[in-house]
Amino acid sequence: MPSGAGHAAAPRPVAGTSGRGLILRAAGACATALIVALFLSLFLMLDGPAYAARPGVPAAALEAAMDWLVLLDAGKYAESWTRAGRDFRQGLGKAEWARRMAAVRSELGANTSRKPIDARYARETEPAGAAGECLVILFGAVYEKVSYTTETLTLCREDGRWRVAGYFIR
Numbered sequence: 223m224p225s226g227a228g229h230a231a232a233p234r235p236v237a238g239t240s241g242r243g244l245i246l247r248a249a250g251a252c253a254t255a256l257i258v259a260l261f262l263s264l265f266l267m268l269d270g271p272a273y274a275a276r277p278g279v280p281a282a283a284l285e286a287a288m289d290w291l292v293l294l295d296a297g298k299y300a301e302s303w304t305r306a307g308r309d310f311r312q313g314l315g316k317a318e319w320a321r322r323m324a325a326v327r328s329e330l331g332a333n334t335s336r337k338p339i340d341a342r343y344a345r346e347t348e349p350a351g352a353a354g355e356c357l358v359i360l361f362g363a364v365y366e367k368v369s370y371t372t373e374t375l376t377l378c379r380e381d382g383r384w385r386v387a388g389y390f391i392r
Contacts, residue, residue, distance in 0.1 A: 279341040279357065286384035287338075287359050287375045295333045299323040307378055307385035326391065331366025336373070344376060355379045356387065363391075 293302040299320035303311060314322075344356035356378040363373050376388035 279359070280384070283357050283377050283384040284338060284341070284359065287361075287377055287386070288336075290375070290386050291333075291336065291361070291373070294323060294327065297324075297327070302386075305385070307380050307387040309378070309387045310385075310389075330368050330371070330391075334364045334366060336361050336363040339372070344378075357384075 290302055290305060293299075293305065300316055302323075303314075303316045303319045338359055339362045340360040342358055344358050356376055359375050359377065361373040361375070363371050365371065372392050374388075374390040374392075375386055377384045378387045379385075
């Protein structure tokens with residue numbers, strides 16, 4: 223009888239289906255799914271409300287900062303100066319502020335997105351800190367002509383309202 227005749231051929235493992243290969247593939251699939259889930263979670267967190275309250279930061283201060291920045295985005299520089307705090311207005315005249323902002327904003331183009339990235343109470347030694355209760359809020363911003371920049375606003379409480387005491391853009 224020829225060898226192997228009458229006997230079923232022994233099964234050969236198919237490439238990539240060994241127990242070890244299946245375990246490695248399953249582990250790889252789980253790791254990939256975990257990474258995708260983490261990135262998706264991060265994306266959803268970053269894509270949240272434009273000015274969600276940060277822990278320990280009064281929502282009214284964050285809202286005042288965003289409202290003031292919207293004035294700048296709309297080219298309403300004189301109105302932004304009028305709505306700013308006393309220290310801000312005393313430091314620079316309305317016409318000069320409007321002229322400077324028009325020049326800066328023309329270099330940036332229109333704002334396309336902005337999100338708060340940090341907020342903390344100012345210490346007495348920081349600019350505008352001596353005026354009373356003050357916050358420093360940092361925003362990450364994207365403009366038409368600049369892919370990413372930071373905007374720093376100092377807000378202080380005046381007459382029971384949060385008002386901009388300083389603005390800096392990098």
